[in-house]
Amino acid sequence: MKIELILIPLLPLIGFLLNGLLRNYLSKGLTGIIGSGSILAAFVLSFMAFLEVRSGHVITSSYFDFISIRSLKVPFAFQVDQLSSIFLLIITGVGFLIHVYSTSYMHDEKPHHFARYFAYLNLFVFSMLLLVMGSNFVIMFIGWEGVGLCSYLLIGFWFKKEDYTKAASKAFIMNRIGDLAFLIALFMLVHKLGTLTFSEIFNPEALAKLSAFDITVITTLLFVGATGKSAQIPLYTWLPDAMAGPTPVSALIHAATMVTAGIYMIARSNLMYSMAPGTLNCIAIIGVATALLAASIALKQNDIKKVLAYSTVSQLGYMFLALGTGAYVAAVFHVMTHAFFKALLFLGSGSVIHAMGGEQDMRKMGGLSKYMKITNITFLLGCLAIAGIPGFSGFFSKDEILASAFATSPVLYGLGLLGALLTAFYMFRLYATTFKGSFRGSHEQEHHLHESPAAITIPLIVLAILSVIGGYIGIPEFIMHGAHSLKAFLNPIFEQSYALLPKHEVSHSMEWALTGVSSLLIIITVAIAWGRYSKKPDTEEAKGFGKLLQDKWYVDEIYNGVIVKPLNALGAFFNNIFEKNIVDGIVNGVGRLVHYGGRQLRWLQSGQTGSYVLMMVVSILIVFVLQFFLRK
Amino acid sequence: MGITQILFWVLTVAALFSAIMVVSSKNPVHSVLWLVATFFAISGHYILLNAQFLAIVNIIVYAGAIMVLFLFVIMLMNLNKSTEPVKHKWLQIIGILSGGCLLLVIVAALRNTEVSQHMVEMSTGEAGLIKNLGRELFTTFVVPFEISSILFLSAMVGAVVIGKKD
Amino acid sequence: MISLLLILLPLLSGIITFFIKKEAGARAWSLLAAIATFVVAIVAFTCYNNTASLSFSAPWMGILNSSFAIKADGMGAMLCMLTALSFPLIFISTWTTSYKKAHNFLGLMLLTQAGLMGVFLAMDALLFYFFWELALIPVYFICSQWGNEKRIKVTFKFFIYTFIGSLLMLIGILYIYSQTNSFAIDAFYNASLSSQQQMWVFWLFFVAFAIKMPIFPLHTWQPDAYEQSPTAATMVLSGIMVKMGVLGLLRWLLPVLPIASYSWGDTVSTMAVIGIIYASLIAFQQNDMKRLVAYSSIAHIGLMCVAVFSETQSSIQGTLFQMFAHGINILGMWIIVEIIERKFGTRKMNELGGIAKKAPALTIFFFVIAFANIALPLTNAFVGEFLMFNGILGSPVTQYGVAFMVAAGTGVILGAVYTLKMGRQVFLGKTNSRTEQGTDIVFHEKAILCVIVATIIITGVYPQHLLHSLEDITNSILHKSDVLPLLKTMKQ
């Protein structure tokens, strides 16, 4: 069965247009149906596409020439292969759940804002689909920027709050910085290869035209682009701020889909990266550093969404660690599992926040398990998954990453493990503080506490199930031979890379040992966290190192001081001093000089005949002297 | 040194001296009189150069008519006393200096000109005689001569326009 | 022949407008004339799409070897289209803005249009110069008469500034004329000046174009002029007039003085790149929306300048495309500024805020245009900037392509910064006493903004039609300005 690929992004686009243009006329119900329905339809189509891809086809279809000049042809064309089909499923599937969730979560909004919200979400899905379906870098970039736009719009959805709009701008601009690097990489590709189509770039003959230096530069630039979109050091600071948006948005965009675009892009370009070991090392280091940094910050956050945000950054770091160590499958795997459990966690937190009447501070919560049974259980499952407790999805993906890290370098493994422990710790700190203990909020809030409606809980349940079982498509080799169906599925994408990457063989027994150790450590950590926070949350002000963590290592402040403020000062200097006094000053100065000259020259015109004659005579004299005595 | 040369030098000295006196006299009337003297000296030169017609015209028109007109105006205005306020000293000095420099520069420039050693025909020659001049004036130069009538007309009209009392 | 109509129609109707004393009549007439011109432009560039009907030549100053030669090549047609499209939009958008003696205002506007059309079509250096000035004079009167309080001084500065530039260009034209003895553009293309001559004749031309565009550091007339002009004139100035400079570069500088363009390319590009960052940084400091947009325009045009001097297929075709895109976008921007100023009585961003609540439609239009302005994909500017950046980076004529590209790209990031800041301060946030009373835009405003947004999106999603029409002219410009073989022969 041939799938008309254009329909997949077109449906959300239609949803966007309907919701956007008719927002003043649609009822909330209709809006929700249009919004969710279009995604559901897209999901169905994606699934059909997946099935087709599973049978070994790569579906491509080209529509029209987007840009076609003599030196560059960019068709508007789609391509769905194994990699993109996985992402398609994640995007439309998780996306659909979140849409459903949103119909309830956003129900308090006025109808046209409600419609606007769904329009944005649909637009986001559209962009994200473009990103993963594009058959060339330009289409990918269109989606790449499009999701940035939607992220901007959704973070700033409550536009009346100035902080939110600032956070939105920040997200957009930091993304743009990365995008610039991305673009430069594209231009270098055009310059060197004359094409941006994946199939023409990612084959050994084409890449052979590039020097090692070129490849390193291009891959590095692409990676910089990815750090922006996927919130890695140094461009990660926007993501925590992005929590200003509605919680489903955080779940969809800032956890499950958009932020994984960078991973998608690098996985897509795996052949090129495999040829650039330097870049891969760099990615691994950045990834693990991000994972640790974000995890450390998450330890001391009190805002429930902030914790999850830093956790996202940290998990994304893992994915990059995986990419950097050449474990592309592991990265994609982790993207998938992460999509499940992180969406679950965000939605769960959304449910909590919803119940708490907008309160996000964990210190004011506690003991919610009594009031919100489903949320409690699903959230716990999510925590277990993210912590990597054996059997849950997170365990499989994370374990694969750590194994790959160990194969590359034990140091990376050690750091990665440390990150995993931190993750387990702060997640259970979060869980314990929120759901255990006694309620610390106001009476009013307590009175208001309730389990969320079905539109919220059903997605939670679905996601919880996925979080638990999602890992079983990638059972490691050492446990069960040939059970890593994901790896098998993705093999066509990565097989060429495997040949290029250095082989690090780790014996099965070693892997068993590692897994055992890490699982044990994680369980211990979970227990410590549980024990420490289930009764008494840390409500007192952090001091010393804790303060440093709570204030996020002051990275924002440093950026502010090192980049924003000097640029602002420079701008102010240009505006107030340089422009006015020097550039325009010179122009005006010329004018003033002429004016002044006019005023001074007037005095020559003294009105006295004698002086006029004198000046004439002197001129005559000068001319004569010059003519007869000095001119040769 | 013949009589011509002696006369030349005498007339030259007279002309220069009286010219200087024209400039330096405080009393306008004296200036006019010194100017007349200068004209006479110049007329003397004309005669030395055998340009009798011009010598006569110079005395009649210039020394006679024009200078009398000057004198007349000065008398009319009762300017015989030195009523002229003195210019600034340094302005005068600058004036004299620049005039002197002008003289020096031009003379220096023209010192070695090609014609400098050409001789001027003294006391002889027919070019300056009334007969020759008259013939030329009314044949070849008749057009400019007629044109100068326009000049006179306009000067006349002008003098009337300006001089007439409204 | 039909291209002649593009000049004559606005010219004559403009003159007629002066005599329609009734305001409503004058408005209707001028709008009608503008629309008629638009229709003619559409007919010309779709139905009569051959060289014979798009060019016109008549003896004019035979003695000077100058003729009234006009021709609509791809670039000319595109810019004429932009002009023809803009003027009806301008007239409608200012339909309710009151002007004293509106008939004079509208008449002068139409004269400006005639001048602009002439500039874009002229194929004779002298004719080009004539139209160059003809377009300026009416604008001078418009801005001086109907502008804000500092209008006279500011417009005067603008006028003298550009006048000096154009006089220098005149010398350049005359100098080349003294070599070719003809003002025809082909003669100019074949002038083959020695490289020493080109080196300084280049600046005579470039200064004129640089002032018009404007390029740092010759830009200081611009923010003031934009700020003080009536918005209708600002639209013309920034939407269309700055394109005169770029057109000048592409038609009269690069192909005429290829060696100098090559040699000075880096210098000029450096100026432009400095200008991009400089203007962006300043734009961020602005509080007045008009000034902000003005500085952003400097940055955008600077990018075009760099792209032009990269001399690649991609960058030049991108520049041409971007000329159209920028014209539309900034027009939309000005329309919105005009609406805000009319509705809320101020352009100061700190006095505004929360308009989104009161005028959602306006807000949406603004954000679409703003994102187009910062070249978001699927808007028109993305295509232009993508091609331009691509060309700059791959430029064969400079070794600093990467540096220029990165610096210009930084400007684009800064562009996002200040554009979003403007959006945030003006439209988002809480309403204040001033914006509390606001209402949303009315039908005709929606209609024109729709046209603009539609143009943005259509050319953004399917740019190929427009791009294709610019292909030939790009090739011909590149062909004429190609110095690399020339340099090779020189080395041998």
Add this chain to the structure above:
Amino acid sequence: MNALVLSAIFGVVMMFSGVVFKRNASIKATGIIAMIVLLLVNCMEMGNIKFFKFDVSAFMVFNDYALFFNSIAIFATLVYLVLTSAEMEKVGRNLAEYFALIFFIIAGITLTTSFTSLLTLFLGIEIISIPLYILTGSDKRNLKSNEAALKYFLMGSFSTGIMLMGIALIYGSQGSFSIDAMNFSAAAKTPNLHIAGMLFLLFAMSFKASVAPFHFWTPDVYDGAPTVFTSFMATIVKAAVFIGFVRLFGGAFGKLESTWSLWVAVMIAATLFVGNITAVFQQSVKRMLSYSSIAQAGFLLFGVYVMNEAGREGLLIYSAAYCLATIGIFAVLSKMTDYSFEGFNGLAKHQPLLAFTTTICLLSLAGIPLTAGFLGKFYMLKAAVSNGGNLWLVIFAVVMAAVSVYYYFRVIQAMYFKDGPVQSVAATPLEKYTLLIVCVLIILIGVFPNVFLNWLYFSR
């Protein structure tokens, strides 16, 4: 020759018309009709219909160029008379005499533009100058007029002295006054006597043409003279002097171009600089216009500097454009009560036609394209550029032209963009239409220079 003789005759006629006619209107009508006749007669001579067939070639040659200029000058004078004769009445009671003097000046102009002998040049210049001294002082009660006349007269005579010294030195070197006789072989060394004489003549002509640094009389005299006569002096007379200038330096000293072109270049620069820069600060439009006339002289001097065909043509176009525009502005100015810039405030509201015509004239002076003034400047620059000479001078010139925009546009700003009291500017319909015709001419020459130029070319 036709124009020369007839203008002298008409001058005499006008002298007596004051006796014959009692009404000023009749005198004016006579004068204007006489001027029309003069124009026709001059045009006839261009068509080779000569009334007087003397051989005057030793003193003057009425070639096409001179005749064409004379036509322009006479036409401009005609326009001038139509526009400003009403104001002339107000200067004094001697209207007939003023007309007579103007006719005499025309005679002087025909001489100056067609001399072949330095004697004719001298006479022509004097015939121009002496009536001008009188016209300058014609407002007898006005001390400014007195002062201007005295200054003009004293300095004019002084420059006559310089000119005569030049002529004498040249005579000493050449033994002849004919400009055709002054031919040197390029190889031989030019005698210093000759160079000195040439320089003296250069200074004297510069004085008459108000070229810096011999321009000092100009602002004072133009300012002090009655506005109607300033108009005449600053336009037609000045243009004629330039034609004489070109004739002298092209004809007599053409071979010495390398010697004098440097000085002329310096003078152009100085003139443009002084004229434009000083005009910037003026408060009175009249005085501004007199400085601007100095500035324009700088451009006209290009015609001398380049000394090629294009330069000569340019001089014609430039003088036509300059004369028409300046006469137009002065015509409006002479009707104003307040000569300051503020006096023009709000003129466009009350007198739109006058404001419009003034604007066109100012645009022409500023050299905006599609006006005659642009064409003039264009020709001058073209001549200078094709001459291949000093391009820095050309660039300097255009920068100064841009400065000139500053002060010309101040008037436009005042008229259009500022509010002022209602002024009763009495302009008769005839005057208004004439002004309009002037504007149309300015634009026509600017837009269709072919028509104008073809005339020149066919007549050659």
Add this chain to the structure above:
Amino acid sequence: MPVNYYIVLALSLFSIGVVGVLTRRNAIIVFMCIELMLNSVNLLLVAFSKMQVAKDALPVAGTDGQLFVFFIMVVAAAEVSVGLAIIVMMYRNIHSVDINFLNRLKH
């Protein structure tokens, strides 16, 4: 006599005239100095004319120079009439012939 002598003499007179113009303030005297300049030119012309006679033997040689002198005198006479009229007019108005007395026109 060599013509040099006459040149120097004439130039001396001319310069004296110039100095007079520069240093005196009485309009009439300034004017007289200008007349002096004219006369020096006359003298020079006559000398040159006689030099021409010495140079070539044509009967009319040199007459043009002398006739030019005649025309200069004519012009000078006309100028004097106008000039004195102007001076008198001014004197009538301000009772002074000081050239700097009237100084309204400046700058």
